[in-house]
Amino acid sequence: MTDDKNDGGDVRLTGISKTYGSFTAVHPLELTVPQGSFFALLGASGCGKTTTLRMIAGLEEPTTGTVFLGDKDVTDLPPYKRPVNTVFQSYALFPHLDVSENVAFGLRRRGIKSVKKQVDDMLELVQLGDFAKRKPHQLSGGQQQRVAVARALINHPQVLLLDEPLGALDLKLRRQMQLELKRIQTEVGITFIHVTHDQEEAMTMADTVAVMNGGRVEQLGAPADLYENPRTTFVANFLGTSNLIEAEVVEKSGEDLVVTAGGAKLKLPGGRCSAPDTSGGKILVGVRPEKISLAHKDDEGSIAAGRNRVPGRIVDSSFIGVSTQYVIDSPAGQGLSVYEQNIERDTRLVPGAEVVLHWNPAHTFGLDAAQAIDAGVEKVEDAA
């Protein structure tokens, strides 16, 4: 069943969709995951990312479309005949088997008799050599997680599917496991498809991130590309934080687009605007909080020419060590975020102070104003 496992090949989903009754979990989807890549499916809960993963695993039958592994159509193959293994969110370790038998499970099912060497090597890879005879419930969350990875990887799958594998771990352990998984992926060179709702996790680990929302892929690209050039408000807000300002297009001047927002004149590179740039048209202007610098109103004169500038007043500031985060109200928009590195702190920048926000126009992007401005903003109840 896995004769072709070493041929590898890309994972290709063509026109794949899943509907439950009248609910569409995944809209027809085209997705290619290149062989050997670390690919993340990122989105909030219920966006269809896990369903997509389960369709690749064979645990869910697609309503339409085809799943290809390399050149092979595996759409109709049951999960136990696919050269694909999954690391489940709850780990799903077999409670009645010890660690080494859990890891050996896949090998034994394929009729491989002498598994000891392989199991030992695999446990060594995930640094659990001393725990072979323990039962899963005697292990910590992080150890269970590594057993789950070992149990899947030992089969040398063509693709390893990870369904929120770090969701149950505390923050510190999660960071550690992110690096660990990345190391393992580099070492074994298998294609990893990683489902997560944690944008930082996706950006840290993956070569390519597909941001999903409402059963659709909103945008796909390298983490830095997604972060710098979001094409929808959802991506802009879901990946990190964005300041989105409603603006009106004034004119095109050369490469740049000139817009007004709350009386301020702003420029952005025309190539970074995904909205129609007709004069008088509405767009959303976006800029990341860390790209913005703050100057006290009295120092306005010292700001270099050619920078975008917006006046405002500090509403709130919070000191978080490496940086200070400010919330600023301005005529252009309420509640703008600015992150300032704590290099030289200006003691005048306290709540109530009048300030000027300024940034390099090249760091500005434009979005279609027809979308909800707060799509993908993390709500308090989602944060947990």
Next chain:
Amino acid sequence: MRWLRRNVIVIAGLATLAYLILPNVVVMVFSFNKPNGRFNYSWQRFSTDAWKDPCGVADMCGSLSLSLQIATWATLGATVLGTMIAFALVRYRFRARGAINSLIFLPMAMPEVVMAASLLTLFLNLGAQLGFWTILIAHIMFCLSFVVTAVKARVMSMDPRLEEAARDLYAGPVQTFVRVTLPIAAPGIVAGALLAFALSFDDFIITNFNAGSTVTFPMFVWGSAQRGTPVQINVIGTAMFVIAVVVVVAGQLVANRRSNSAKA
């Protein structure tokens, strides 16, 4: 006084334990009695006569063997059917699932005498010959609800992802069931089976109604109690009790050793 206050829980516990065990002790002690006359109701003197000749009473061992056979087959039938029902009820959504869920409890809730009489009516109307088969059918029927309840509790606490994980790891449907589902559900299934065996073995009312001329062990004890109680009844009772205790203790030991070796 202070001593009493400090140990009140222990004393209460021991008293409760004594309350539970005393009847069994009486059965055991009187299995070594040598009664004057036919009734084994007052202590006379110590003797192992009954133990040396447990089948010395006419027909008793025949009825005992019949009861064991019925209990074994009833346990097997009820456990297999009950396990399948429990899985169906927990794992699948189908029409009338809620109704079936409550119907399963009916045999538990129905007064046994009423059920016994109704069953008899049913068998008579069907023209069935009363005997081994009618008893067996009746036993499987009332054991079923207990097995379903025991297994259901276990299946409900099982993560369905475990079976998905097995399928993902190259186990086909049969392998998944044998290697993962069954071992994990086993404690519930065993509990249900033991319950079914115990219920079937000592059922009197339903059996008495539907046995025809067949005599099971509980029926034999009841019948002989009219005319005199042979000591051998106590011998069998004691033996059953000891076997049950040994099985339970052995089970505990095996479980302990397993978890100990896992820790080492």
